Amino acid sequence: xxxxxxxxxxxxxxxxxxxxxxxxxxxxxxxxxxxxxxxxxxxxxxxxxxxxxxxxxxxxxxxxxxxxxxxxxxxxxxxxxxxxxxxxxxxxxxxxxxxxxxxxxxxxxxxxxxxxxxxxxxxxxxxxxxxxxxxxxxxxxxxxxxxxxxxxxxxxxxxxxxxxxxxxxxxxxxxxxxxxxxxxxxxxxxxxxxxxxxxxxxxxxxxxxxxxxxxxxxxxxxxxxxxxxxxxxxxxxxxxxxxxxxxxxxxxxxxxxxxxxxxxxxxxxx
Amino acid sequence: xxxxxxxxxxxxxxxxxxxxxxxxxxxxxxxxxxxxxxxxxxxxxxxxxxxxxxxxxxxxxxxxxxxxxxxxxxxxxxxxxxxxxxxxxxxxxxxxxxxxxxxxxxxxxxxxxxxxxxxxxxxxxxxxxxxxxxxxxxxxxxxxxxxxxxxxxxxxxxxxxxxxxxxxxxxxxxxxxxxxxxxxxxxxxxxxxxxxxxxxxxxxxxxxxxxxxxxxxxxxxxxxxxxxxxxxxxxxxxxxxxxxxxxxxxxxxxxxxxxxxxxxxxxxxx
Numbered sequence: 001x002x003x004x005x006x007x008x009x010x011x012x013x014x015x016x017x018x019x020x021x022x023x024x025x026x027x028x029x030x031x032x033x034x035x036x037x038x039x040x041x042x043x044x045x046x047x048x049x050x051x052x053x054x055x056x057x058x059x060x061x062x063x064x065x066x067x068x069x070x071x072x073x074x075x076x077x078x079x080x081x082x083x084x085x086x087x088x089x090x091x092x093x094x095x096x097x098x099x100x101x102x103x104x105x106x107x108x109x110x111x112x113x114x115x116x117x118x119x120x121x122x123x124x125x126x127x128x129x130x131x132x133x134x135x136x137x138x139x140x141x142x143x144x145x146x147x148x149x150x151x152x153x154x155x156x157x158x159x160x161x162x163x164x165x166x167x168x169x170x171x172x173x174x175x176x177x178x179x180x181x182x183x184x185x186x187x188x189x190x191x192x193x194x195x196x197x198x199x200x201x202x203x204x205x206x207x208x209x210x211x212x213x214x215x216x217x218x219x220x221x222x223x224x225x226x227x228x229x230x231x232x233x234x235x236x237x238x239x240x241x242x243x244x245x246x247x248x249x250x251x252x253x254x255x256x257x258x259x260x261x262x263x264x265x266x267x268x269x270x
Numbered sequence: 271x272x273x274x275x276x277x278x279x280x281x282x283x284x285x286x287x288x289x290x291x292x293x294x295x296x297x298x299x300x301x302x303x304x305x306x307x308x309x310x311x312x313x314x315x316x317x318x319x320x321x322x323x324x325x326x327x328x329x330x331x332x333x334x335x336x337x338x339x340x341x342x343x344x345x346x347x348x349x350x351x352x353x354x355x356x357x358x359x360x361x362x363x364x365x366x367x368x369x370x371x372x373x374x375x376x377x378x379x380x381x382x383x384x385x386x387x388x389x390x391x392x393x394x395x396x397x398x399x400x401x402x403x404x405x406x407x408x409x410x411x412x413x414x415x416x417x418x419x420x421x422x423x424x425x426x427x428x429x430x431x432x433x434x435x436x437x438x439x440x441x442x443x444x445x446x447x448x449x450x451x452x453x454x455x456x457x458x459x460x461x462x463x464x465x466x467x468x469x470x471x472x473x474x475x476x477x478x479x480x481x482x483x484x485x486x487x488x489x490x491x492x493x494x495x496x497x498x499x500x501x502x503x504x505x506x507x508x509x510x511x512x513x514x515x516x517x518x519x520x521x522x523x524x525x526x527x528x529x530x531x532x533x534x535x536x537x538x539x540x
Contacts, residue, residue, distance in 0.1 A: 043324050044314050049427070051517040054313050123519070151435075154424040157319070165421075165438035172435070247321040249393070 008233050010035035010240070011220065012071030012095075014062040017045035018243075018250060019153070019191035020077030021257035023100065026217035027075070028239075033230070035237040039065055039268055043245035046153055047080040048122020048189070055124055059085035061270045063093055065242075071095060072229055075220060079104075079188045079212070080122050083130035096223055103219045104186055104212035105134045111208060114184045118177035118207075119146040121188030122153065131188055145180045149173045149189075156191045157253070161198055170195075170202060186210045242268035278501050280305035280508065281490065282336030282365075283345040286328070287315035288513075288520060289423070289461035290347030291527035293370065296487035297345075298509075303500070305507040309335055309538055313515035316423055317350040318392020318459070325394055329355035331540045333363055335512075341365060342499055345490060349374075349458045349482070350392050353400035366493055373489045374456055374482035375404045381478060384454045388447035388477075389416040391458030392423065401458055415450045419443045419459075426461045427523070431468055440465075440472060456480045512538035 011031075013024055017040050024038050039062055041047075047055050059081040063074050073096045076082045076089065082099030089097040108117060119131050126148040135144055152173075155166045177185070185207050187193060193211045200209070224230045231237065239261060243250050246267050254262050281301075283294055287310050294308055309332055311317075317325050329351040333344050343366045346352045346359065352369030359367040378387060389401050396418040405414055422443075425436045447455070455477050457463060463481045470479070494500045501507065509531060513520050516537050524532050 043320060049517065049519065050313060050515045054515045150428060151421075151424055151430070154421055158420060160421070163438075163442070165435040165442070168433075168435035168438060172433070245320045245324045247319065249319065 006072050007229055008231050009070050009072035010037045010238065011073055011075065012037050012039070012066030012069070013075040013077050014039040014041070014066060014081070015078040015190060016040070016047035016058070016080065017042050017157070018253040018257065019156070019189065021254065022190050022193045022213040023075060023077035023216050025257060026213040027220060030214075030217040030221055031224070033237055035231065035239070037066060037069055037071055037240045038242065040241070040243045040250070041270070042243045042247070042250050046122070047078060048124045048153060049150060050124065052084045052124070052128070055080055056085045056088055059089060060092060063089050063097065065268060065270055067093055067095055073098065073220065073223060075216065076100065077190050077216070079190060080124040083125045083128035096227070098216065098219055098223060100190060100212040100216045101130055101134060103215035104188060104210060105131065105138070107210045107212065107215040108135060108184060108186050109139060111184070114142070114208070116143040116145070116180060116182045117184045117186060118180070118182035119144065119186040119188050120149045120152070120173065120192070123148040123150050125188050131186065143180070145177050145182060147173055147177055152195065153189065153191050156194050161194055167198065167202065170198070174202070182207060184208045184210060187212070239263060241265045244268050244270055276342050277499055278503050279340050279342035280307045280510070281343055281345065282307050282309070282339070282341030283347045284309040284311070284332040284336060284351070285348040285460060286310070286317035286350065287312050287427070288523040288527065289426070289459065291524065292460050292463045292483040293345060293347035293486050295527060296483040297490060300484075300487040300491055301494070303507055305501065305509070307336060307339055307341055307510045308512065310511070310513045310520070311540070312513045312517070312520050316392070317348060318394045318423060319420060320394065322354045322394070322398070325350055325354045326358055329359060330362060333359050333367065335538060335540055337363055337365055343368065343490065343493060345486065346370065347460050347486070349460060350394040353395045353398035366497070368486065368489055368493060370460060370482040370486045371400055371404060373485035374458060374480060375401065375408070377480045377482065377485040378405060378454060378456050379409060381454070384412070384478070386413040386415070386450060386452045387454045387456060388450070388452035389414065389456045389458050390419045390422070390443065390462070391416075393418040393420050395458050401456065413450070415447050415452060417443055417447055422465065423459065423461050426464050431464055437468065437472065440468070444472070452477060454478045454480060457482070509533060511535045514538050514540060
């Protein structure tokens, strides 16, 4: 049995920016008793367009920040960081590190009728082929079509999730996938759950949307249970949000994701 | 008269990413004898959405990198960095530091018939009010209307400068300015010269477009002349491009701006 203080330690979650807060929201729903420390690397966002070496360096620095604060596990709530750095993080740090990729893959394969999968994500995520590889290893018969969709994060960060221009961009990005007749669309970026309403309207319910935030939270729960790491204390769990760059816009995004529960957003120096 | 080696020293130019290469192109046209070292902080791009403190810290680090390489002057080829950090850079470093703001303001006021000015730029640039202030100080009668246009840089970085979605975004951004009847539009971001063709088509030649790249190069020439700092050597000048993150995409952008002259792009660690 782990030391009591380890069980009461917070979960650490990091992302390149505020997109990973979709995972925090899912964690709070599924694990309402857990304390959470979130780190958003807003001073260097986005990661998705940067090179693998730089992404790995940033992911290690993010994880270091969280482990120094004594977290009991780290969630890489960023698909780009997961795709390029998960193995490195798992071999470098003592605490368990969970990514968003495996949960997304499992959620995709949860429907055995799925035949043709489309994947959308940042350039970094799509280029890594991490999703394509992981899906193909488990379901060699699956038809997999991936598309880098780099403009979606800027639109989401602007809050323009219903703008006609966003719809025009989406139509262009999705056309090659729809032409291939995909039955499932994997949202391989933690920002994209915010596009589910517009995607549902555009795709009309014919295509299953897979979002990794909720399956990632389920993975974290299994991990905590298997390691007997669930927080037992009855006191109110804490939620701390750190950003490497504090701007009004980032704080507005934090409130949009988490409401006033988020408390005061703090500055992190990596 | 300055030491001969100072005259033969290169010019230093920095930007958050590759947008500042529009200034390099203008410098090479106007000052073909000068050697240039360019630093693009692609590992932390964009600056425009980040906070003033972070922008200032990055601008100081960028300038330090260039001064360590022995440049004779530094051009802050980034409107966001100029707006927030120019005074700090000028008081911190010994070499002259030239920004893109004053040249843009001068070019705007070069037409005395100008009455209503629209300014588009990143959130950081527009929020700083640096352009608005500088214009108002010199022409108190001027009507000034500014709009933050944060999605333009992502579209330009994608190379989607003719996409219908970009046009929809531009229409939305420009509408309030056009409704005010602006006769001049200041492109207060070094990325935006790449939008001149689409803007000309949309605005139909009725509105004067002010681009700071060429006026900035003219400012640099005046500075070199007034300090007797022009390179005299007849040998071929050098061009060195450093980026803090090397990605295929960034290298493609460098070639798009500068052709094969750019040589091998090097990695910079700040």
